[in-house]
Amino acid sequence: MLTIWRFCYACGFAHVSKKQGKTAATQPLIMPTETRTTYRTEFYPPIDPYQSGMLPLDGIHTMYYEQSGNPEGVPVLFLHGGPGAGASSSHRQFFDPAFYRIVIFDQRGAGRSLPLGELRDNTTPHVIADIETLRKHIGVERWMVFGGSWGSTLALAYAEHHPERSMALILRGIFLCRQSEIDWFLYGLKQIYPEAWRRFAGHLPEHQHSNILKAYYALLSNPNPDVHVPAARVWSIYEGSCSTLLPNDAVVANFGSDRVALGLARIEAHYFMNDIFLPENFLMDHIGRIRHIPTTIVQGRYDVVCPIVSADDLVRAFPEIDYHIINDAGHSAFEPGTRTKLIETMEKLKLRFGS
Numbered sequence: 635m636l637t638i639w640r641f642c643y644a645c646g647f648a649h650v651s652k653k654q655g656k657t658a659a660t661q662p663l664i665m666p667t668e669t670r671t672t673y674r675t676e677f678y679p680p681i682d683p684y685q686s687g688m689l690p691l692d693g694i695h696t697m698y699y700e701q702s703g704n705p706e707g708v709p710v711l712f713l714h715g716g717p718g719a720g721a722s723s724s725h726r727q728f729f730d731p732a733f734y735r736i737v738i739f740d741q742r743g744a745g746r747s748l749p750l751g752e753l754r755d756n757t758t759p760h761v762i763a764d765i766e767t768l769r770k771h772i773g774v775e776r777w778m779v780f781g782g783s784w785g786s787t788l789a790l791a792y793a794e795h796h797p798e799r800s801m802a803l804i805l806r807g808i809f810l811c812r813q814s815e816i817d818w819f820l821y822g823l824k825q826i827y828p829e830a831w832r833r834f835a836g837h838l839p840e841h842q843h844s845n846i847l848k849a850y851y852a853l854l855s856n857p858n859p860d861v862h863v864p865a866a867r868v869w870s871i872y873e874g875s876c877s878t879l880l881p882n883d884a885v886v887a888n889f890g891s892d893r894v895a896l897g898l899a900r901i902e903a904h905y906f907m908n909d910i911f912l913p914e915n916f917l918m919d920h921i922g923r924i925r926h927i928p929t930t931i932v933q934g935r936y937d938v939v940c941p942i943v944s945a946d947d948l949v950r951a952f953p954e955i956d957y958h959i960i961n962d963a964g965h966s967a968f969e970p971g972t973r974t975k976l977i978e979t980m981e982k983l984k985l986r987f988g989s
Contacts, residue, residue, distance in 0.1 A: 639704055639706070639707050639708070639732060639733050639988065640706040640707070641706060641707055641708045641709065641735065641987075646776075646801070646987065647987055647988060648707060648708050648733065648984075648987055648988045649988075673977075673978045673981035673982060674730075674977060674978070674981050675974040675975075675977050675978050675981075676974075676977065677724075677727040677728070677973070677977065678726075678727045678728075678729065678730060678731060679727070680723060680724075680726070680727060681702050681703070681726055681727075681731050682702065683700035683701055683702040683726075684701060684702055684703075684705060685700065685701045685705075686698070686699065686700035686701070687699060687700075688748070689767070689768065689771055691742070691764055691767065692755060694749070694752060694754055694755055695742045695743070695747065695748070695749075695752065695755065695756075696747060696748045697739055697740065697741075697742070697747050697764060697767075697768065698739060698740045698745060698746035698747045698748075699737070699738065699739035699740075699768055699772075700737075700738050700739070701735060701736065701737055701738075701772065702726050702731065702736045702738075703726070703729060703730075703731035703732070703733075703734045703735055703736040704731060704732055704733060704734060704735055705735060706735070707732070707733050707734045707735040708733060708734055708735065708777075708778065708801075708984075708987050708988075709734075709735045709737060709774045709776070709777035709778065710729055710734045710735065710736055710737065710777060710778040710779075710780055710980075711737045711738075711765070711769075711777045711778065711779050711780065712725050712726075712728075712736065712737065712738045712780050712781070712785075713741075713779065713780065713781030713785035713788045713789050713792075714738075714740070714741065714744065714745070714781075714784075714785055715781075715782055715783035715784045715785045715807075716741070716744060716783075716784045716897070716898050716901060716902055717741060717744070717761075717784045717788075717898075717901045717902055717905050718741070718743060718744045718751070718897040718898040718899070718900065718901030718902050719744060719745075719784070719894060719897065719898045720740045720741075720744040720745020720746065720747075720893065720894060720897055720898075721738045721739070721740055721745055724968075725738060726738065728780070728967075728973075728976055728977055728980060729980055730980065730981070730984065733984050733988065734980070735774075737768070737772065737774070737777065739764075739768055741761050741764070741788075741901075742755070742756045742760060742761060742764065742901075743756050743897055743900070743901050744897040744898075744901060745893065745897060750893065750896055750897055751862075751866075751896045751897050751900040751901065753855065753900060753901065753904045756901060756904065757905075757908070757911040758788070758791060758905070758910055758911040758912055759911060761788060762788070762791055762792050762795050762796075765788075765792050765796075766796065766799075769799065775799075776798070776799050776800070776801045777799065777800070777801060778800075778801050778802040778803070778804065778983065778987075779792060779793060779800055779802070779803050779804070780803075780804040780805075780976075780980075781804075781805060781806070782805065782806030782807045782967050783806070783807040783809055783939065783940055783965065784809055784902075785805075785806075786805040786806060786807060786808050786809055786940075787809045787810065787811055787910070787917070789803055789805055790803070790805070790810075790917045790921075790924070791912065791916075791917060793923075793924045793927060794917065794920045794921075794923045794924055797923050797924050797926075797927060800924070800927050801927075801928075801987070802927060802928040802929065802930075802983060802986075802987075803924070803927055803928070803929040803930070804929075804930050804932075804976065804979055804980065804983075805929065805930065805931045805932070806931070806932045806933070806967055806972060806976060807933065807934065807937055807939070807940040807965050807967070808931060808933060808940055808944045808945040808948055809940045809944060810915075810917050810918060810944045810947070810948065811909070811910040811912055811916070811917065812914065812915060812944075813909070813914065815940070815941075815944060816847075816906050818941065819873075819906075819939065820846050820847055820906075821846070823872075823876055823938060823939075826876075826938050827875065827876045827938070830872055830875040830876055831872070833868065833871075833872065834846075834868060834869065834872035837850075837853075837864070837865060837868040838850070847903065847906055847907060848907070850865060850869060850899075850903050851903045851904070851907050853865035854866060854869070854899055854900045854903050854904075855900065855903075855904070862896070862900065863892065863895075863896065865899065866895040866896045866898070866899035866900060867890055867892075867895045867899075869895070869898070869899035869902070869903070870889045870890060870894060870895035870898045870899050871886055871889055871890045871895070873889060873898070873902075873939060874886045874888065874889025874890065875889075876938055876939055876964075876965070877889075877939055877964060877965040877966045878964045878965070878966050878968075878969060879934070879936050879962065879963055879964035879969060882966075885966060885968070918947070918948070918951055921948070921951050921952050924952075925952055925954055928956075928983075928986065929952065929954065929955045929956065930955065930956040930957075930958070930979045931945055931948070931949065931955050931956070931957045931958065932958045932960060932972055932975045932976050932979065933945040933957070933958070933959055933960065934959075934960050934963030934964050934965055934966075934969060934971075934972055935959050935960060935961045935962070935963065936962075936963065936964050937963070937964050937965040938964065938965065939964075939965040940965060942959070945957070945959075956979075958975050958979075960972050960975060
């Protein structure tokens with residue numbers, strides 16, 4: 635007999651029923667109890683989606699989305715970073731596939747969504763609306779929202795617009811879209827990664843170093859691939875080189891791949907040029923809308939892409955947050971301590987939303 639969890643929207647909890655046969659989960663779920671003090675902290679085994687598709691959004695954009703895990707489990711939405719980085723199969727492994735209905739999509743212009751790197755009609759309000767389009771398309775009433783870096787930005791923005799749809803927020807590497815944070819990415823990182831910054835700035839003539847963003851945006855929005863592809867690769871590798879506490883060639887190689895680089899660099903620069911398409915300090919100014927939502931932050935102490943000061947500011951404005959600082963981690967969700975705490979958090983939430 636396999637343990638099957640079914641999520642009930644009426645009561646907001648998952649309930650156990652017993653049935654013979656196979657489920658989307660590969661193993662029975664062992665549910666933690668109130669007295670249990672240890673939780674799973676390792677990735678779940680790789681799984682394939684039970685459903686995927688391409689969802690037309692408008693006359694330009696088509697969204698890639700997928701669902702994996704338990705079709706009747708507690709829904710959790712994964713929001714990738716960037717903007718423009720796209721999601722990967724390893725992101726499914728943060729979640730117990732017996733308990734969670736895992737929903738992942740690539741945002742406009744990112745990953746497997748089409749067209750790759752497209753900037754037209756690509757704004758934060760568009761992506762928030764896309765999340766609602768997806769939610770209705772797959773028949774979800776409410777879900778947990780899990781996001782890191784730009785994914786934390788989008789999770790906060792979505793929840794502030796749609797608090798009634800957000801069961802819980804699980805955030806990592808807080809980015810609040812303030813001009814000071816964008817300036818830090820473009821210039822401040824030089825103080826810690828001077829060699830990476832020299833390669834980044836060195837793609838431009840020296841006279842353009844006073845306005846790196848404007849100069850890169852001109853290259854990245856140029857329709858000629860001979861211009862925008864090399865610029866995208868340099869921008870993306872810069873970010874990847876600064877994303878882990880210790881050098882990680884695999885991370886840098888992933889950031890340098892054409893699909894990641896083109897989506898990430900073009901869309902990130904586009905959003906930065908337009909102040910993330912939100913008013914300055916919007917997320918903090920509207921934090922009162924979501925302080926009732928169970929929220930966890932996992933923040934690397936040595937995250938230099940999204941420095942810890944932003945997480946600290948958010949926690950002081952939202953003191954109900956369950957806040958975890960990982961003292962041996964940088965920015966990446968795959969840093970060992972960060973990965974462990976994120977998985978542990980999802981295990982603990984099974985206590986809150988399972989019965």
